[in-house]
Amino acid sequence: MKIIDKLNEDRIHISFEVFPPKTDAGFAKVREATDQIAKLNPSYISVTYGAGGGTSRNTAKIAAHIKEELGMESLAHLTCASSTKDEVRTVIENLKQLGIENILALRGDIPAGMTFPDENRFHYAYELVEEIRKHGDFCIGAACYPEGHVENEHKEDDIKFLKQKVDSGVDFLTTQMFFDNDIHYNFLYRIREAGITVPVLPGIMPITGAAQMKRSQELSGTVFPRRFLALLDRFGNHPEAMMQAGIAYATDQIIDLLANGVKNIHIYSMNKPEVAAKIMNNLSEIVKC
Numbered sequence: 001m002k003i004i005d006k007l008n009e010d011r012i013h014i015s016f017e018v019f020p021p022k023t024d025a026g027f028a029k030v031r032e033a034t035d036q037i038a039k040l041n042p043s044y045i046s047v048t049y050g051a052g053g054g055t056s057r058n059t060a061k062i063a064a065h066i067k068e069e070l071g072m073e074s075l076a077h078l079t080c081a082s083s084t085k086d087e088v089r090t091v092i093e094n095l096k097q098l099g100i101e102n103i104l105a106l107r108g109d110i111p112a113g114m115t116f117p118d119e120n121r122f123h124y125a126y127e128l129v130e131e132i133r134k135h136g137d138f139c140i141g142a143a144c145y146p147e148g149h150v151e152n153e154h155k156e157d158d159i160k161f162l163k164q165k166v167d168s169g170v171d172f173l174t175t176q177m178f179f180d181n182d183i184h185y186n187f188l189y190r191i192r193e194a195g196i197t198v199p200v201l202p203g204i205m206p207i208t209g210a211a212q213m214k215r216s217q218e219l220s221g222t223v224f225p226r227r228f229l230a231l232l233d234r235f236g237n238h239p240e241a242m243m244q245a246g247i248a249y250a251t252d253q254i255i256d257l258l259a260n261g262v263k264n265i266h267i268y269s270m271n272k273p274e275v276a277a278k279i280m281n282n283l284s285e286i287v288k289c
């Protein structure tokens with residue numbers, strides 16, 4: 001089933017994310033985490049694509065496992081900056097053969113030392129979206145950045161390029177993580193004004209440790225509000241307490257989003273079924289509304 005058909009329903013949808021193993025040896029562990037996450041009955045599970053394209057085979061394998069063996073929709077991420085156009089075409093055809101119907105089309109980060117642009121590669125995600133459309137009837141998602149993409153200093157340009165990407169054939173958007181819902185509401189207002197009408201899933205990252213927060217900040221340059229920093233300051237050295245506080249913070253963000261009319265939420269569950277389960281438990285009655 002196409003994810004966009006679910007997102008258009010008049011009910012709440014919660015999705016989770018897993019990342020594939022870097023090596024085949026780690027496959028069983030990731031599959032076990034995926035199976036546990038699937039028991040929480042999310043609307044779909046997305047599977048990330050390793051930076052550099054190295055885990056492409058495992059992304060497809062996990063996405064196919066979710067669809068075929070768990071009977072659940074999967075969303076396979078696909079990046080294009082670190083692969084040639086032909087390599088990307090091969091991955092799309094493989095996903096098609098495996099019966100994957102949903103792809104999150106991404107440019108990916110530009111590998112250090114690579115000359116870019118390069119004629120043999122797609123330069124931006126919108127070109128990848130156009131390419132995927134040529135290969136079949138996929139539902140295509142793409143990324144967006146409520147705080148702006150780190151490479152683009154001009155936030156209005158970022159929205160102009162987002163509109164170009166959506167117009168090239170994107171069915172829905174998922175946001176980069178954020179920790180202040182007002183940033184998301186402001187972003188939604190600006191993109192709707194710019195004529196972007198597709199569903200937007202806020203991406204919520206439960207931060208359960210200080211090291212994870214540091215990594216997230218380095219990757220996305222996201223702003224951590226004072227209220228979040230106070231949690232980290234007080235509980236950061238107590239892993240169990242920090243886990244509880246991080247889950248409560250993410251739950252609170254989700255409840256506020258749902259209370260303000262958001263219907264679909266994506267949770268960056270990072271192969272942690274126990275964290276995903278606690279959040280779902282906190283929302284057990286709310287998701288029925």
Ligand SMILES: Cc1cc2nc3c(=O)[nH]c(=O)nc-3n(C[C@H](O)[C@H](O)[C@H](O)COP(=O)(O)OP(=O)(O)OC[C@H]3O[C@@H](n4cnc5c(N)ncnc54)[C@H](O)[C@@H]3O)c2cc1C
Pocket residue numbers: 047048049050051052077078079105106107108109110123124125126142143144145149150151152157158161162164165174175176177203
């Ligand atoms: C929900 C989500 C999931 C992700 N999953 C993965 C993953 O699985 N694997 C992974 O490696 N990374 C992943 N990323 C990270 C992503 O690959 C990086 O943020 C990457 O740097 C940008 O990818 P994009 O698809 O947003 O690029 P694009 O939409 O192509 O944008 C990249 C930059 O180029 C600018 N731009 C776009 N179009 C034009 C144009 N026509 N002219 C000039 N400038 C332009 C944009 O403003 C932006 O600054 C994910 C990000 C998000 C938000």
